[in-house]
Amino acid sequence: MSRLNGNLALLLLLLLLLAVPLALMAGQVWIDPLGSPVRHAVPILMELRLPRTLLAAVLGAGLGGAGAAMQGYLRNPLADPGLFGVAPMAALGAVLSLFTGYAAQEFLLPAFALGGAALGMALLALIAGREGGLALFTLAGMMIASLAGALTSLAISLSPNPFAMSEIVTWLMGALADRGWHEVAIATPLTLAGLALLVLAGPALDALTLGEAAARSLGVRHGRLQALMIAGVGLVVGGGVAVAGIVGFVGLVVPHLVRPWTDQRPSALIAPSALAGALLVVVADALCRLVPLQGGELRLGIALSLIGAPFFLRLLVQLRREIA
Amino acid sequence: MMQLEARALFVRNRLHEVDFAPEPGRVTAILGCNGAGKSTLLTAMAGLLPGRGTNAVRLDGRLLARWSARDRARIIGYLPQSAEVAWNLSVRTLAGLGRLPHRAGLAVDEQAVAAALKALDLTHLADRAVHTLSGGERARALLARVLAGEPHWILADEPVASLDMAQARALLLRLRALAHDEGRGVLVVLHDLAQAMNHADAVIVLDHGVVVAQGPPEQALTAGLIRMVWGVDAQWLGEPGARALAVGEA
Numbered sequence: 001m002s003r004l005n006g007n008l009a010l011l012l013l014l015l016l017l018l019a020v021p022l023a024l025m026a027g028q029v030w031i032d033p034l035g036s037p038v039r040h041a042v043p044i045l046m047e048l049r050l051p052r053t054l055l056a057a058v059l060g061a062g063l064g065g066a067g068a069a070m071q072g073y074l075r076n077p078l079a080d081p082g083l084f085g086v087a088p089m090a091a092l093g094a095v096l097s098l099f100t101g102y103a104a105q106e107f108l109l110p111a112f113a114l115g116g117a118a119l120g121m122a123l124l125a126l127i128a129g130r131e132g133g134l135a136l137f138t139l140a141g142m143m144i145a146s147l148a149g150a151l152t153s154l155a156i157s158l159s160p161n162p163f164a165m166s167e168i169v170t171w172l173m174g175a176l177a178d179r180g181w182h183e184v185a186i187a188t189p190l191t192l193a194g195l196a197l198l199v200l201a202g203p204a205l206d207a208l209t210l211g212e213a214a215a216r217s218l219g220v221r222h223g224r225l226q227a228l229m230i231a232g233v234g235l236v237v238g239g240g241v242a243v244a245g246i247v248g249f250v251g252l253v254v255p256h257l258v259r260p261w262t263d264q265r266p267s268a269l270i271a272p273s274a275l276a277g278a279l280l281v282v283v284a285d286a287l288c289r290l291v292p293l294q295g296g297e298l299r300l301g302i303a304l305s306l307i308g309a310p311f312f313l314r315l316l317v318q319l320r321r322e323i324a
Numbered sequence: 325m326m327q328l329e330a331r332a333l334f335v336r337n338r339l340h341e342v343d344f345a346p347e348p349g350r351v352t353a354i355l356g357c358n359g360a361g362k363s364t365l366l367t368a369m370a371g372l373l374p375g376r377g378t379n380a381v382r383l384d385g386r387l388l389a390r391w392s393a394r395d396r397a398r399i400i401g402y403l404p405q406s407a408e409v410a411w412n413l414s415v416r417t418l419a420g421l422g423r424l425p426h427r428a429g430l431a432v433d434e435q436a437v438a439a440a441l442k443a444l445d446l447t448h449l450a451d452r453a454v455h456t457l458s459g460g461e462r463a464r465a466l467l468a469r470v471l472a473g474e475p476h477w478i479l480a481d482e483p484v485a486s487l488d489m490a491q492a493r494a495l496l497l498r499l500r501a502l503a504h505d506e507g508r509g510v511l512v513v514l515h516d517l518a519q520a521m522n523h524a525d526a527v528i529v530l531d532h533g534v535v536v537a538q539g540p541p542e543q544a545l546t547a548g549l550i551r552m553v554w555g556v557d558a559q560w561l562g563e564p565g566a567r568a569l570a571v572g573e574a
Contacts, residue, residue, distance in 0.1 A: 075410035207424050209411050210469070213404040216372050218473075219397030219425040264411040 005268045008261045012275035016057065019279055023053045023286035051181045056285040056300075057278040058184070059176070059244050060254075062191035062236035064277020065270050067251025068258070069198040072205035072266025073229050074138060077259075078315070081251040085144030086234045089120030090241035091172060092148040092155075098168045099155045110186050110242035117238025120144055121230050128226060134212065137226065174245035174301025176285050183243035190239030195274060197232035201225055202267030209266070247301045249308025250277050256315065280304075325349065325507055326384040326399060326476050328369060333380040335373065338364040339533045346526065348476065348509040351500050353520040353541070356530035357554060362513045363405070363481055365530065369511060370402040370479045397425035401475030405482050405513075407462055409454045415465045416441065416450040422472030440471035444498060460491035467495070471502070477509040478502060485515065492516075496523040521545055521560070521567045529553060 024045060025031050031038050031045065038044075066081035074083070081087065093116020094109050103109040127140040152172070159165040204225040207215040216222065240247065254277045255269055262268045284303055291298045329345035339361045346352035346369075354362045367373050368381055371388040381388040383399060401422070409418060419440050423433040441447050444464045449457065454465060463483060470478055478499070484492035496512075500523055503510040514520045520527050521541045529537040529544060531553045537544040542564060550558045550569075557572040 203424055203427075206421055209409060209413065209418075210421060210466075211404060211406050211408045211410075213367070213372060213406070214402065216393070217370055217397060217400070217402030217404075218421065219392075219394040221393050259411075263417050264413050265417060266411070 005262050005272065008258070008272050009275060012272055012279060016275055016279045016282070019282050019286075020053055020057065023056070023282050024049050026286040027289045047180065051184050052176050052179055052285065053282055054184050055179050055187060055243060056176055056281045058187050058191050059240050059247060060250055060277035060279065060281025061274040062187075062194060062240050062277070063247065063250035064254040064258075064280070065195045065198055065274035066233045066236040067253075067277070068255040068266065068269040068273035069201060069205060069229065070233060070251065071255050072208065072269065073201075073225075074134060075208060077256060077319075078252070080248075081233050081237050082145070082246075082248065083138065084120070084124060084141040084230070084233055084237070085148060086117050086120040086124070086141075086237045087241050087246055088145045088148035088152065089123075090114070090117035090238045091246050092116050092152050093119075094171065094241065094245070095152050095155050095168050098164060098171060099159055101164070103167075106182065107186075110183070113242035114190075114238050116148075117234055117241065120148070121234035121238075125227070125230055170299075171245050173299045174247040174304075175299040176244055176288075177297060177299070179243060187239045187243045190235045190242075194232045194235030194237075194239065195270070197228050197235070199267075199270055201228040201232060202270060204228075205266035245301060247281070247304055249304050249312070250281060253308050253311050254280060256311075325509070328381070328383050328400070328477055328509060328511075330365075330369060330381045333365070333368055335361070335364055335368060335533075337533075339368070339530075342530075342533075342535055344369075344528055344535070344538070346509055346511050346528075349503055349507045350525035351496075351503045351510045351512065351523060352526045352528065353524035354511065354513045354528055354530065355515075355517065355520055355545075359532075360530040360553075361533040362530055364533075365528075366479055366481050366511065366513050367402075370400055371396050372402065394425050398473065399475055400477045400479060401470035401473050403467060403470050403478070403480040403483055405485065407459075407466060407486065409462075409466075412453045412455045414451050414453060415446055415457070415468070418454055418465055419446075419468040419472045422469040425473060436474055437468075437472045440468040443471060443502070444468045459486050460488070460495075463487055463491070463495060464498075467498070475508070477511065480510070480512045482513050482515065484519065492519065493523075499523075517545060517550065517558075518567055518569045521569075522565060 027049060029038055029044060031041050063081060070079045070081050071077055090113040094113040097103040097109045097112035123144055124140055128137040156165055156168055159168060204220040207218040207220045255273045258272045258276050259269055262272060285300050288298045288300050288303050325348040330342055333339055333342040342365060354365055356362050379387060379389055383391060416437060419437045423436060441450055444467055446464055446468055449461060457465060484495050487495060496519060499510050502508050524541055526539060527541045527544050528535060536553060537549050547558055559570045561568045561570050
């Protein structure tokens, strides 16, 4: 069983290593190492495509891994890292920086977003408390999410000028266009730290498969698990939103696609989901660059939702059949 | 073998000054009406009751609350009433979850899991997905998870509630073998008095959080007690070991 999981991780890693160079080639200007030399190939690769592709991989890995952990934590295949309310809080932070104009300064937008994420995590920990059950925890997350959403809408409706409004709305859609090494430097350590915490939570998530009482009888301390989950998901999602805006569905869809190929333990799902998430976002982002669209390119958040929503519907229909 | 005992256990609105020391190597059944405090007593003995309730339960002479969660988990195995398995694990992987407090290394863990599956006659189902099992097989698989942890104490909350007569009997006989042959302490919440009479070595009867009887089932489960606690007139039929309860109107 552990060999199965190991093989899967290896396969996904190979696919990712294959996808990254292909993604580097793709874009408005095709760069083919074997074809005729392209003007400005080096700056295009080093300053535009490489950081962007790495960022896609980091973002996808974080969302995939966090999604797997969330589904394990809530024991629900429909859970998504966005449920904790951390992503909307991070988005609210970023929107406030755009609203106030601070975003014009480098690093301030991600800093605001991370502040929002931290506030969301703190609120969640405060409301759920040390011994709060999962239901309370989920509800707290949803309330924080809806509050952040309402405040974001408020910021949009009160935005001082149409320019700020359009900037906010565009940013909320989630994208990797025009991202550089700064963003890689912000998102990578946060995502890796978050994923490490989620991996630490793995055995406790496995125990939770049997319900909360059985998990506690197996030595799981719920307070510790909850802290690991809040910090892990918070770091991953906060870091991701800070650099790319809200990118949905990866955390929901990827663990689903991966689960049948593992022994189904939540802990066995985290690493393969991270790799598969990276693969999905790298490919999706490359495709975004290729789709001809007037006035720019297809935004990543929109593209992934376009793929993800039908998938989600299929999942619901499937679940309904299983229940019926 | 480590002693597990409750002295003057008090849980607000649930249990009143319960004194209880089940013996290792025996099957002890916790009996009573719905709401009598059976599950509360079991969770307290398992160290899973939040708050002060656990402060009266000692394992090996030391308050359960003082034990680290992991050390406690190695000694007390707890089977909750819910048969929930959130993901469609294989039977082997499910049983492997019982090794979480140990993680003694792959070889040792695999051996313990294999032994647990064998003890519950599940070896041929080891690679089957849990969600495809019958109720009886699933109940056995969940017990195998507890057994894989090699606990000194097995605490099970209505393990036979969803099983038919034959499967319930088979499971209780296995629990009995685990107690008598391997010296483990088995503490089990039961609803069926005849099951307790035939398979338990001792019973404790609760009524509104108070212990009303304790001891060997043949002595404790008298017609008078059954009338007092359950409010029915009943009479034991058959021979010891194969008792049946005839219930009339009160």
